[in-house]
Amino acid sequence: MITSIILSVLCLTLFIILLVIKRNIRNITTELKKNRDIGYDRQIEVTLIDKDIEQLAAELNRNLDHQKELKLKEEAAKKQLERSISDIAHDLRTPLTVVKGNLQLLSAENLSTEGRQYLEVSKRKAEALKGMVDEFFELSVLESDTQEVTLGQLDIVSFLAQFIIDHETLIREKGLTPDISFPEKSVFVEANEEMMNRVFSNLLANICKYAKDSFSISISPEDGTVTAGNKIASSDEIDVDHIFDRTYRADKARREGSAGLGLYIAKLLMEKQKGNISADVEDGRILFTLCFCRKWIL
Numbered sequence: 652m653i654t655s656i657i658l659s660v661l662c663l664t665l666f667i668i669l670l671v672i673k674r675n676i677r678n679i680t681t682e683l684k685k686n687r688d689i690g691y692d693r694q695i696e697v698t699l700i701d702k703d704i705e706q707l708a709a710e711l712n713r714n715l716d717h718q719k720e721l722k723l724k725e726e727a728a729k730k731q732l733e734r735s736i737s738d739i740a741h742d743l744r745t746p747l748t749v750v751k752g753n754l755q756l757l758s759a760e761n762l763s764t765e766g767r768q769y770l771e772v773s774k775r776k777a778e779a780l781k782g783m784v785d786e787f788f789e790l791s792v793l794e795s796d797t798q799e800v801t802l803g804q805l806d807i808v809s810f811l812a813q814f815i816i817d818h819e820t821l822i823r824e825k826g827l828t829p830d831i832s833f834p835e836k837s838v839f840v841e842a843n844e845e846m847m848n849r850v851f852s853n854l855l856a857n858i859c860k861y862a863k864d865s866f867s868i869s870i871s872p873e874d875g876t877v878t879a880g881n882k883i884a885s886s887d888e889i890d891v892d893h894i895f896d897r898t899y900r901a902d903k904a905r906r907e908g909s910a911g912l913g914l915y916i917a918k919l920l921m922e923k924q925k926g927n928i929s930a931d932v933e934d935g936r937i938l939f940t941l942c943f944c945r946k947w948i949l
Contacts, residue, residue, distance in 0.1 A: 740788035828865040834872035840943035853913040875946035880938035
């Protein structure tokens with residue numbers, strides 16, 4: 652009888668200890684998840700006086716402290732890099748403006764044919780350099796801006812129709828014929844008009860750089876998805892898995908003088924609007940697809 656009682660007490664004690672251990676394990680698991688998803692300024696606490704569990708929690712806390720230190724250093728280095736890029740881009744703008752102004756003044760001078768050729772080359776290079784500086788400056792501003800973006804209802808059909816009209820001169824200069832397919836009814840998406848103008852300006856710049864004869868742009872009447880694309884010389888030249896990476900360029904020789912940030916900035920702008928942009932290559936064409944977080948078909 653006494654033995655049975657002792658065994659029962661022992662079983663109950665072991666059961667209670669097991670429950671406490673499981674509770675501590677669940678607590679450790681929960682805190683690790685919170686540390687990953689919410690913030691890394693958290694500590695793991697245990698309620699069981701057990702050396703093994705305490706040592707495990709202490710070691711995990713030391714690991715978390717080390718991760719916190721590394722993340723803080725990484726964030727500080729990133730902010731310093733963003734400031735440096737912004738400062739460099741800003742410092743380059745003033746002398747670049749002076750150079751462009753002087754080149755413009757030289758255009759009015761009586762230059763030889765050879766001198767005129769050198770001048771035109773210098774003007775093109777100065778303009779390309781200005782584009783690169785502007786891209787770096789815009790990137791530094793976008794990446795350092797953590798404020799919530801103001802979104803509203805944007806009629807993507809009317810917006811893109813007006814966008815094509817506004818850029819008709821550029822499209823004609825490049826000798827491109829747009830193949831447009833828009834629904835007759837309005838399609839509203841949740842977006843920021845100013846940001847969308849920049850997104851499509853970057854896409855159009857990419858199209859004008861690589862398209863040969865024409866490009867297409869369409870809006871799905873079912874879900875408001877926008878698709879834009881053009882023919883490419885070879886699918887091997889395009890790495891769609893990295894096309895939105897920083898400084899990615901299909902032109903490996905970088906003859907156009909661009910920093911290669913246009914598509915990266917477009918993706919960043921779409922993500923700030925809680926949307927997405929993706930790329931795919933099919934049937935000798937590269938297609939960019941833009942999806943929005945919310946849409947209304949009227």
